[in-house]
C-alpha cells in the first residue's frame with residue numbers, strides 16, 4: 001500500500017477498534033501524522049490515562065509504552081515493535097541500582113523517565129528532562145543518586161547548591177554524538193542561527209548553547225522566539241512538529257544528523273499490523289508496576 005492509503009486504513013481501523021494512537025516527537029513524520037497525540041513520553045502517558053479509548057497503541061520505544069501501562073493498568077497497551085529499545089535505558093541495570101542503594105542507604109534515587117519499569121520501581125521518584133532540576137531541589141535530605149543520564153544530571157547539578165548528587169555513568173549515544181564540532185560545521189554556514197539543544201547533550205555543548213530544554217521546551221521556545229533560524233541539537237524527528245508550529249522559521253540539524261535507529265524501528269507497516277492483529281501487548285508485572293506508579297505519582301504531585 002502507498003503511504004497515504006496505509007494512513008487512511010490505520011485511521012479507519014483505530015476508530016473501528018476504539019484505539020488511541022500516541023506518537024513521540026522522535027517518530028517518523030508519517031507516524032506522527034496518524035497519531036491522536038504527539039508529545040514527550042510523559043505528556044503521552046498522561047494523554048493515554050485520560051483518553052476514553054480502551055486500547056493505546058504507543059509509537060515510541062519500549063520504556064515509553066511501559067510508562068503508559070504503568071499509569072493505565074486497566075487499558076490494553078500495544079507497541080508496533082517490541083524490540084524498539086533505548087540504549088540509555090539499557091545503561092541502568094536493576095542489580096547495579098540495588099547495590100548502589102545498599103552502598104548509600106541515606107541517598108534518594110531520582111530516576112529519569114528514560115528507564116525500564118524495574119528501575120522505576122527501585123526509584124524514590126521519577127523526573128523528566130523538563131522537571132529534573134525541580135524534582136532534585138524538592139527532594140528531602142542531602143544525598144541523591146541521579147540515574148541514568150550523566151549529562152542531564154550534570155547540566156542541573158553544576159548550578160544547584162546544597163545537595164550531594166552522585167551521577168550514574170549513562171548517556172544517550174545519539175545526544176552524546178552531538179559535539180561542538182557537529183554544531184560549528186552548521187553554524188559556520190548559518191551564523192545568525194540560535195543553537196538550541198537537549199540537556200542529554202554533553203556539557204561542552206550545553207555550556208555554549210543559546211537555550212537548553214526538553215523536547216516540549218524546545219518546541220515552545222521556537223514558537224515564542226523572535227529568531228527565525230535555529231540549529232536544533234536533538235533527535236531529528238522533532239523537526240516535523242517544529243515546522244508545523246513555526247512554518248516560517250528555518251530549522252537546521254547538527255552535522256552529522258542525530259538519528260535514533262530504535263525510534264525509527266516503528267514504521268507504518270508495523271503500526272498497521274499491530275492494529276490489525278492486536279499485537280504486541282505490553283505488560284508490566286503488578287508489584288513492579290505498582291511501585292513504579294508510586295515513583296511517577298510522587299513526581300506528578302510536585
Ligand code: CIZ
Nearest residue numbers: 040041042129214215216
Ligand atoms: O521523555 C522524553 O520524551 C524524551 C526522550 C525526551 C524529552 O526531552 O522529552
